[in-house]
Amino acid sequence: MGGEIVVRPAADEDWAGLWPLWHAVVAAGETYPYDPETTSEAGRAMWFAPPPAYTWVAVAPNGGIVGTYQLKPNQLKLGDHVANAGFMVDPELRGQGVGRRLGEHCLNAARELGYRAMQFNAVVTTNTASLQLWRSLGFIIVGTVPRGFRHAVHGEVDMHIMHRFL
Incomplete structure (x- = not known):
């Protein structure tokens, strides 16, 4: 991707640009347990939850939202x-x-907010790119939930619980 991606706190007006990405990820049924038919209003309520949850967006040089994370x-x-x-x-x-870029930003934000560790509760085992990324950022698998996720393509697959100290 050409140019510098900027990660910044999400603003209310970002939802319109974030919704297509958010909906595509959720509707795929491959990584998130949310209902694939989640409405924009319900998605916004979940992803733009009030503190102590915080949401950031990754913005491309052209102003488009290309990623997001929620920290809580x-x-x-x-x-x-x-x-x-x-x-x-x-x-x-x-x-x-x-x-x-989002993962590194999130780890720094978590440290700044005073967290001592980070835990992911549901990393789907078929999401190999995500598993590789989190391992490269120092996360380890501390547990596995057998057949804990109903994957849209592969059926019931395992989920890992991943952890690292900050």
Whole structure:
């Protein structure tokens, strides 16, 4: 991808540009457990949740939104020192460094917000690019949920729980 991608906090007016990407990822039924028929309004409510959740967008030089992530506590109260995050990249731009840029930004943002670790609860095992990225950023698999995800193409597949200290 030519030019510098800027990662910045999402603004309310970003949803119109983010929705096509968000919908494409969710509707594919390959990486997110959300209902593939989630409406724009319901998606916005989930992805633009109020603090302590925070959402960022990756913006291409042409102003288009090419990726996003949401960062929030993995648990409440006594577990809120561990972050959780979800990531989405424009399906047409996968493999071009957008996910890595978002992942690195997220790790830094989590540190700045005072988190001590990060945990991903549902990394689908068929999402090999994601698994490779998270391993390269220091995550390890700490558990596996057998047949925990109903993949649109492959049926029931495993999900990994991944973790790293910050």
